[in-house]
Amino acid sequence: MLGRAVRLLATLLLSVIVAVAVAWAAMAIWVDGPHQRVIAAPMAAGLVIVCIILAAIVRPLLRGxxxxxxxxxxxxxxxxxxPASNTRDWTPEVARTARATFNGSRVTIENVRNFRYRSETDYDQRWETxxxxxxxxxxVDLFLSYWGPTEIAHTIVSWDFDDGQHLAISIETRKEKGESYSALRGFFRQYELYYVVADEHDLVGLRAKYRGEQVYLYRLRATAPQARALLIDYLHEVNQLADHPEWYNALTQNCTTTIRGHTQNIGVGGSLDWRLLANGHLDxxxxERGQIDTSLPFADLRARSNITEKAKAAGDSPDFSARIRQGAPGISS
Incomplete structure (x- = not known):
């Protein structure tokens, strides 16, 4: 009796695993297979049919x-x-890859994006060294930007230098001309992984003013050596991607899970938590972990961390970064 129960449980578990795996494989063919749907659709359907036949005719069922x-x-x-690629017909805002060159404590970064926007799609291209x-x-600061559902946000990390400079890096999809983001396609091999190395005015101002997103700013409780190590780790990956492109993945290589990977690389990554995926709750x-300011109740902290209107008002001001930080909890002037 016990043996039958164990076999039944094993059969049910394996059935679920096989069903999920077959569904994934069919979707992989559908999304990443031949561009002609008239070919991809029969291939995906054929895979499902073959797997069902194999499971049905091979006995016992566990073997099938x-x-x-x-x-x-x-x-x-x-x-x-x-293979991922760096040589596609990219949209202008992701057309160039950044590259960092280290010389002692100084780092020179090519292709820092600093576009001047008149709207989301109308802008002057400026790539700086x-x-x-x-x-x-x-x-080091974290921006959370909400474009719709509050369960999900886009994350941007930015470094604050005592000479007034700021450097922001946003981990995104690298889209080709005429291509738009699809949440479903983001789970497959449709978009290359791209690190936007940019001026804060570009990344934050674009989202707050022209995309209509709600943007929050939090100072992370990291020491200067930790912040430095984090930036170096980021820039090593920037150089790696410039030479060896990788795929973005909405689950494993997205704007937040990749940040966690960088923090783990420098020895400060925390344990897994569901809010790393539903990252609208990341703050x-x-x-809870004491990694941002805790001197205020969370609701008050969150309200004071909303810098959307400050970013809109700052516009093209050269002191954009200073203005969005005025009164921000945990950030000294």
């Missing part, structure tokens, strides 16, 4: 389910071999 997974493995091997002294880093998680 095991055999049915082999077509999925073939699809997975093909899918993981799809800037030099920063890593010894002058005094803090709540950081508050």
């Amino acid at each position: 389910l095991t055999v049915a997974i082999f077509p999925v493995i073939i699809v997975a091997l093909w899918w993981t071999a799809i 800037r030099t920063y002294d890593l010894d002058r880093i005094k803090g 709540e998680l950081l508050y």
Whole structure:
């Protein structure tokens, strides 16, 4: 009796695993397979049919389910071999990749984006070369930008230097001309991973003023050495991507899970938490962990951290970064 119960449980569990795997493989063919849907659709359907037949005709059922997974493995091997590229017809805002050159404590970064916007789609392109002294880093900040559902936000990390400079880096998808973001396609191999290395006015001002997003700013409780190590780790990845492009993934390589990877690299990453995926609650998680200002009740902190109107009012001001930080909790003037 016990043996039958164990086999039944194993069969049910393996059935679920195979069903999920087959569904993923069919979607991978549909999304990342031949561009012609008239070809991709029959291929995806054919995979499902083959897996069902294998599971049905091979006995016992546990063996049939095991055999049915082999077509999925073939699809997975093909899918993981799809190469990312840096040579596509990119949209202008992601057309160039940044590159950092280190010389002692100083780092020179090529292709820092500093566009001047008249609207989200109308702008003057400005790619700059800037030099920063890593010894002058005094803090690191996190921006959360909400464009719709409050369960999900976009995250931007920015470094504060004591000479008044700020450097922001946003981890995004690198889109081709005529391409738009799809949440479903983001789980497959449709977008390259892209680090926007930019002026805060570009990244934050664009989202607050022209995209109509709600933007929040939090000073992270990190020491200057930790902030420095984090930036260096980011810039090493920037250089890596310039030479060896990688795929973005909405689950494993997104704007927040990738940040956690960088913090783990420098030894300060926290444990996994559901709010790393539902990252609209990331500030709540950081508050609970004492990684942002906790001198105020969380609701008050959040209200005072909303810098949307400040960013809109700052416009093209050269002191944009200073103005959005006025009165921000945890940030000394």
